[in-house]
Amino acid sequence: MFHKVIYSSLLFTTLACPTFASELNTALKSANASVSEKVITWRRHLHQYPELSNREFETAKYVTQHLKSLGLEVQTGIAHTGVVAKLKGGKKGPLVALRADMDALPVTEQVDLSFASTQTSTYRGNKVGVMHACGHDNHVAILMAVAESLVKIKDELAGDVLFVFQPAEEGAPEGEEGGAELMLKQGLFKQKPDAVFGLHVTSSLNTGQIGFREGPLMASEDSFTINVKGRQTHGSRPWNGVDPIVTASQIIMATQTISSRQVDVTKAPSVISFGAINGGVRSNIIPDNVELIGTIRTFDQIMRADIKTRLAKTAELVAESAGATADVHIDHGYPVTVNDVQLTQKMTPTLAKVAGAENLITTDLITGAEDFSYYALEVPGLFYFLGVTPKGQDAKTAPSNHSPQFYADEKALQLGVESMTQLVVDYLK
Numbered sequence: 001m002f003h004k005v006i007y008s009s010l011l012f013t014t015l016a017c018p019t020f021a022s023e024l025n026t027a028l029k030s031a032n033a034s035v036s037e038k039v040i041t042w043r044r045h046l047h048q049y050p051e052l053s054n055r056e057f058e059t060a061k062y063v064t065q066h067l068k069s070l071g072l073e074v075q076t077g078i079a080h081t082g083v084v085a086k087l088k089g090g091k092k093g094p095l096v097a098l099r100a101d102m103d104a105l106p107v108t109e110q111v112d113l114s115f116a117s118t119q120t121s122t123y124r125g126n127k128v129g130v131m132h133a134c135g136h137d138n139h140v141a142i143l144m145a146v147a148e149s150l151v152k153i154k155d156e157l158a159g160d161v162l163f164v165f166q167p168a169e170e171g172a173p174e175g176e177e178g179g180a181e182l183m184l185k186q187g188l189f190k191q192k193p194d195a196v197f198g199l200h201v202t203s204s205l206n207t208g209q210i211g212f213r214e215g216p217l218m219a220s221e222d223s224f225t226i227n228v229k230g231r232q233t234h235g236s237r238p239w240n241g242v243d244p245i246v247t248a249s250q251i252i253m254a255t256q257t258i259s260s261r262q263v264d265v266t267k268a269p270s271v272i273s274f275g276a277i278n279g280g281v282r283s284n285i286i287p288d289n290v291e292l293i294g295t296i297r298t299f300d301q302i303m304r305a306d307i308k309t310r311l312a313k314t315a316e317l318v319a320e321s322a323g324a325t326a327d328v329h330i331d332h333g334y335p336v337t338v339n340d341v342q343l344t345q346k347m348t349p350t351l352a353k354v355a356g357a358e359n360l361i362t363t364d365l366i367t368g369a370e371d372f373s374y375y376a377l378e379v380p381g382l383f384y385f386l387g388v389t390p391k392g393q394d395a396k397t398a399p400s401n402h403s404p405q406f407y408a409d410e411k412a413l414q415l416g417v418e419s420m421t422q423l424v425v426d427y428l429k
C-alpha cells in the first residue's frame with residue numbers, strides 16, 4: 001500500500017532568519033520533550049476508556065480540563081461533544097487548524113495491554129465491547145500534547161492555532177448528525193483558517209515513518225440501497241410473475257460495467273461493491289422484493305456525482321426492462337480527502353526534517369474514507385499517516401485499523417507531536 005520515496009536535500013528550505021528560527025526550534029524541541037511522558041499517560045487513559053461516536057462525553061471532559069489548565073479559552077458541545085480551543089500567538093499571522101477525532105468503535109479489544117479497554121456499550125440495539133480500534137486515542141493524546149507544547153512557545157508564534165477535537169469520525173449513530181460536517185455546519189470555520197492539518201495512525205507503516213501524498217489521498221464513500229420490486233409467483237411458473245431475483249442479479253452485473261466501461265479509468269479509479277442481497281424464503285417461491293446494499297468509492301468529486309447518477313439509471317432501466325421497478329437510495333457519505341498540492345509541497349520539507357527524509361513514504365490511493373475531507377474542501381488541507389507498527393515488525397501483516405488486535409506502538413506518539421508542532425511553527429514562519 002505504501003512506497004518509499006527519496007526526497008533530495010534540496011527540499012530543505014533555507015530559513016529567512018536563521019538565528020531566530022533556530023532559537024524557536026530549540027524552544028520547540030524542549031517544549032516537545034516536556035510532554036513526551038505525558039502524551040503516553042494520556043493516550044493510555046483514553047485507550048482504556050473509549051467511547052462510541054457522538055457519545056464522547058468523558059473524553060471531551062478530559063480534553064476540556066487539559067485545555068483549560070493551559071489557560072486556553074475552550075468551547076464545548078460543538079456537534080454534540082466536540083471541543084475547540086484557540087491559541088493566540090504573540091505575533092500577527094495566519095490561522096492554522098489542527099484536528100483530532102475522538103471516537104472509538106464497537107469492537108471488543110483482544111490486545112494484551114495493562115490498559116486494554118473493558119468498556120461496553122450499546123450499538124444498534126446490541127451490547128458491544130468498545131475499543132479505540134482505529135487509534136483515535138493516539139490522535140487525541142497527540143493534539144493535547146501539541147496544545148501544551150505550543151502554549152509554551154506562544155509568544156514566538158506568528159499566528160494563531162485552532163485545536164479541533166472532533167466527535168463521530170466513524171459516523172454518527174443512525175438518525176443523528178455528527179462529525180466534521182456538523183462541526184462546520186455549527187460554525188467551526190466561521191473564521192476561516194488558512195490551512196488545516198490532521199494525522200491518522202496506521203499499522204501499515206512502522207514507527208518512525210510518515211506517509212502521505214499530494215492531491216487525492218482517500219476515497220469518497222457513498223452507501224446505497226436498491227429495492228427491486230417484482231411480483232411474487234410460484235418458482236415453477238416464473239412467467240406468471242416478475243422475478244426480482246434475476247433482475248437484481250442483472251443489476252449487480254450491469255453496475256459493474258460503470259467502473260470498468262463507462263468512466264475514464266485513466267483519470268481515477270473507482271469501486272462499486274455490493275455488500276448484501278436480501279430476498280426470498282424458499283426454493284420454489286419467487287419473492288416480491290429483493291434488497292441490495294452496497295458502497296461506492298471514488299477519488300474525484302465530479303466522477304463521484306457521475307457514478308451515482310449512472311448507478312441509479314442502470315438499476316432503474318434494467319428493472320424496467322424486466323417489468324420490475326428499482327428504488328435507488330444513495331446515502332451521501334464522506335467526500336474525497338484531497339491534500340492541497342501547494343500546501344503539501346510547502347510542508348514536505350518539514351515532515352522530512354522531523355521524520356528523516358528516508359522515513360517519508362508516498363502512500364498509494366486509499367479506498368477508505370475520512371471526514372477530514374470536509375475541512376479540506378473548505379480550506380487547504382494536509383492529512384498524513386503516522387506509522388504505529390513497532391520497528392522490526394512487518395507492517396504488511398500487522399492487524400489493520402478497526403481490528404480487535406489493532407496495536408499502536410506508543411513510541412510513535414512523539415513523532416506525532418513533533419510533526420504537528422513543527423508543521424505549525426514552519427507554516428506560521
Ligand SMILES: [Zn+2]
Pocket residue numbers: 134170401402
Ligand atoms: Zn476508522
Ligand SMILES: [Zn+2]
Pocket residue numbers: 134135136169200
Ligand atoms: Zn480513524
